């Protein structure tokens with residue numbers, strides 16, 4: 001079975017591979033560069049979900065793809081500060097998209113204020129942590145949890161929520 005992931009980001013690709021492996025499902029994973037149809041930095045749960053679903057749907061333009069996955073990072077305002085949020089979508093040709101969300105934390109104000117004025121979390125994190133490509137590695141969540149929960153691990157959990165729902169739907 002050919003499974004597409006609508007991103008070339010290694011943190012996302014590795015998470016998809018890891019999740020299918022842990023679920024003992026033998027699939028071929030195809031990373032694809034596709035549009036999310038939303039801003040590079042989504043600013044609500046709705047916009048982030050839309051990005052995840054659109055990434056997955058765009059992968060289905062390749063006729064060989066049976067299942068497509070979209071993973072999207074965003075932020076959302078709250079009374080307690082700006083939260084980093086991540087959403088995933090699993091799409092089959094013949095059924096409604098399956099959706100699942102990831103763990104979230106409140107970002108420090110010095111990061112949030114820069115996002116509110118239009119910067120993207122990826123570059124802001126690189127600048128803050130004095131590292132390169134944080135978004136492709138441990139992620140903001142990895143930096144702020146002292147490496148305890150990485151972006152990949154967070155996405156593995158999202159993937160399990162997606163694959164589990166896919167299995168539930170397909171055995172009914």
Ligand SMILES: O=P(O)(O)OP(=O)(O)OP(=O)(O)OC[C@H]1O[C@@H](n2cnc3c(O)ncnc32)[C@H](O)[C@@H]1O
Pocket residue numbers: 006007008009012040041042071072073074084120121122123125134135136138139140141142151
């Ligand atoms: O190539 P794609 O798949 O687009 O990967 P990306 O890293 O840009 O990821 P998203 O578009 O899903 O995330 C939207 C923005 O938020 C950033 N981002 C989201 N979560 C992050 C995290 O945990 N650490 C660092 N940056 C993050 C990301 O780098 C983007 O600037």
Ligand SMILES: [Mg+2]
Pocket residue numbers: 040
């Ligand atoms: Mg992006």
